[in-house]
Amino acid sequence: MTKFEAKNIVKNFRHEDYTLRALDGINLKVEAGDFVCLVGPSGCGKSTFLRIAAGLDTPDEGEIKFDGKTITGTGPERILVFQEGALFPWLKVSDNVEFGLKMAGVPKDDRSQISKRFLDMMQLTKFANAYTHQLSTGMKQRVAIARALVMDPDVLLMDEPFAALDALTRDLLLVEMQLIWEKTKKTIIFVTHNVSEAVVLGNKIAIFSNRPSRIKKELIIDYRRPRLVEDENLMKYQKQILAELRPEVKKLDGNKK
Ligand SMILES: Nc1ncnc2c1ncn2[C@@H]1O[C@H](COP(=O)(O)OP(=O)(O)O)[C@@H](O)[C@H]1O
Ligand SMILES: [Mg+2]
Missing domain, CATH: 3.40.50.300 (P-loop containing nucleotide triphosphate hydrolases)
Structure with missing residues (x-):
């Protein structure tokens, strides 16, 4: 197709x-x-x-x-991922990843279950509670990709x-x-x-x-x-x-x- x-x-x-x-x-x-x-x-x-x-x-x-x-x-x-994934510095990694789901009205428990899966896929589980300024460029980019993937576009x-x-x-x-x-x-x-x-x-x-x-x-x-x-x-x-x-x-x- x-x-x-x-x-x-x-x-x-x-x-x-x-x-x-x-x-x-x-x-x-x-x-x-x-x-x-x-x-x-x-x-x-x-x-x-x-x-x-x-x-x-x-x-x-x-x-x-x-x-x-x-x-x-x-x-x-159709979700666009940029070169410098623009993350929200005031949100934790997990909240950045869940942001779109929250906007879409997905309940909290479901949100955290979905974000856990993609944080794991991106090897970010240990950093779920970190803030973005604590991450390297590579990790930020992985957060940006996870944030796009959770929306299942x-x-x-x-x-x-x-x-x-x-x-x-x-x-x-x-x-x-x-x-x-x-x-x-x-x-x-x-x-x-x-x-x-x-x-x-x-x-x-x-x-x-x-x-x-x-x-x-x-x-x-x-x-x-x-x-x-x-x-x-x-x-x-x-x-x-x-x-x-x-x-x-x-x-x-x-x-x-
Ligand atoms: N909003 C814009 N206003 C004016 N010129 C633009 C704008 N966006 C892109 N351009 C110009 O269009 C051309 C193509 O840009 P771009 O699509 O960013 O190229 P690439 O991504 O292949 O490097 C460039 O010369 C750029 O300067
Ligand atoms: Mg370009």
Whole structure:
């Protein structure tokens, strides 16, 4: 079943003396249960596209459908996880994770049962009563992911969620994300500029061109899981992606606006 269908998405940003065309006709289909990674040069419009899929922004042309219906706003079935998961510093870890459930009116006992399960999955049980300033960046990001997962969304939209992590923590989370995906069968759209991260996670990679951007290539990665970053068999996919990206990054110099 098709979850997302983006057709000819165009997005312009108007500045005082010029208009910047970020997206120039994005076409993308995401099937239920896909783990799609979006890769592309910095500033090409990956976050813009993800925001449109989340319903936080609207395209100037084209349309994007979710479950067959045109997206007109945000919805609990599509949750966005940012690079720096914005947590509430005045709440304990467990209360941060339970926040959305509380807003949704889920009773306290059920809330704590659900959050326990995801805190455990994210190896945060020991920190349930800590405040966020007591946590490392990696732990904060795990709290942000747990907070999204407890809502049991159909789709996770993740915008470079591991970019600020140290390498070891990221490697652990790369395995964890694959296990979560296999266990929950969620549809995931994951933005990253990190090619090795993309080939570990994605069953499909959509490569964005430089701005004004289009998807210049889609690549299917049919390879056993859980995949590890150091797996040499993944190198050939990385090379393919890098060969597509290199000319795009070179174009950046002549296209500052
Ligand atoms: N709200 C905005 N107003 C003006 N320009 C924007 C806005 N959001 C993004 N842009 C511009 O659009 C381009 C694409 O941005 P973004 O989607 O953040 O790229 P990426 O996530 O691929 O790095 C960038 O040049 C950025 O400066
Ligand atoms: Mg971005």
